[in-house]
Amino acid sequence: MSTAAAISTPRAQGGISVIRISGEDALSAADKIFQPVSCKILPSEMEGYSCAYGKIVNGSEVLDDGLVTVFRAPRSYTGEDVVEISCHGGIFVTEQILRLILANGVEAAGAGEFTKRAFLNGKMSLTQAEAVMDIISADGSAGLRCAESLREGSLFRRIKKVSDGMLKLLGSLAAWVDYPDDDIPAVEEYEIEAVLEAGISDLDKLLSSYESGRIVREGADTAIVGRPNVGKSTLMNLLAGCERSIVSDTAGTTRDVVEESVRLRNIVLRLSDTAGIHDTADRVESIGVDRARKKLDTANLILAVFDAGSEITDEDRELAEKCRSRNAIAVLNKSDLEQRFNFSEISENFRDSVTVSAEKGEGLERLTAAVERLYGMSGFSPDMGILANERQKSCAAKAKQCFEEALSALRSGATFDAVTILIDDGENSLLELTGEKASEAVVDEVFSRFCVGK
Ligand code: GDP
DSSP: OOOEEEEOSOSSOOSEEEEEEESTTHHHHHHHHEEESSSSOOGGGSOTTEEEEEEEEETTEEEEEEEEEEEOTTSSSSSSOEEEEEEEOOHHHHHHHHHHHHHTTOEEOOBTHHHHHHHHTTSSOHHHHHHHHHHHHOOSHHHHHHHHHHHTTHHHHHHHHHHHHHHHHHHHHHHHHHOTTSSOOOOOHHHHHHHHHHHHHHHHHHHHTHHHHHHHHHOEEEEEEOSTTSSHHHHHHHHHTSOOSOOOSSTTOOOSOEEEEEEETTEEEEEEEOOOOSOOOOHHHHHHHHHHHHHHHHOSEEEEEEETTSOOOHHHHHHHHHHTTSSEEEEEEOTTSOOOOOGGGTGGGOSEEEEOBTTTTBOHHHHHHHHHHHTTOTTOOGGGOOOOSHHHHHHHHHHHHHHHHHHHHHHTTOOHHHHHHHHHHHHHHHHHHHTTTOOHHHHHHHHHTSOBTO
16 A cells, blocks of 8 residues: 555644654655654654654755654554654644655545555454544534444444354354255254344344434434423523523514524533514514424424413414424423413323423423433443444444344245345345445445545
8 A cells, every 4th residue: 555644633723733644655755854853763763652853854954843753563543654743733834744745755645544544454443433533523522432432342342243143153054054964063943043133132222222322422403492482592591501592571582593502411402492483474583483494394302382371372282283293392381380281182292291490490300301211311321332323324224124034034934045145145234334344435435524634
């Protein structure tokens, strides 16, 4: 493989920048541009994990001074010889040094090139490589813990357990089908069933935690909806812990969609407090109402607020109708007032309901618990190794489907040959998931989403 270099730190002014060179010629390329000051030896003579101070030079011209750190194959991030140059963190100086390295026969690294090399050199599985990207883009502690646990190999091990079981089964099936007359012990149907059932159950657990993991990583796009004056803004302020949107007694004063992110334990809600969804003649207000309608259609979580101190209205019924088969929680607000709201009339449209008094700050814990129930958070831990993206999910789903088909083929008396083919298909999906048997196109697609320099 060729030798490649890229700036690994952000393209912005900062204390230092790091330029990484990886490949067979990394050390000799560094020799050409580095003049040691702290020692007498060039990078190619330095030991792995060692560091030297010196000047970065283009012939007799000094571009900068900085540190060179040497990693020797296979003990480096990529598994190849790697040199990292730490220079001053100016955009211009960093780019000049990179240009100088590229002028010395080194290629510019593509997106995710270093992590891709690490994968191709067997330093990590594909799921671990994908976790590297998730670590970089994590914006909350739970999401970061999910990604760290993946990088450490938690998901890989869960998949490997299923995959190893199936491989062993395929081995004995192949031996038995190929040499039925030899002394190979017959594979019993119940043994095949047991392995398939265990694999299906493991994959099922993985797949069912996917949505929880996604919500933990990405947060839930949340719409707070309800007719005017039910207390949406007050609820939003309670959630956000600060006065964010206008609270007022005049109906329809929240004229636009106000956005804010709040954290309910492990889950980040991206809130939008919308103008009440109701018919209005006011033009400015109607723009807000339109947006609220759109928000209601696309939101991942709907908090439908009702005034429990008033009788149910047609608008309430209409909103409840829109919440049918959605991720909707009914929030019965104003629990401090005399209760007049007949919730049972619309309760079947909601996945859950809670009573709160937004104004008195009561019921936040109940609301948090309801959101957690909705996303199946009980038993969820960021460390358990969960499917991190659609690619992984679809591989796991396909594998599970193949094993289910194999199981029903077996039960309906199909030949071991036919069953073997189905198990083999499922196994291939698992190997694609971990990257052990992923096509070049799949690998390229995964790394194309990385940033340059990682
Ligand atoms: P929105 O139009 O749905 O955003 O409603 P607001 O948040 O502006 O609240 C409308 C009115 O209801 C305000 O006067 C609030 O003080 C009042 N309100 C909100 N929550 C509660 C509550 O839990 N109890 C009582 N008694 N009043 C509330």
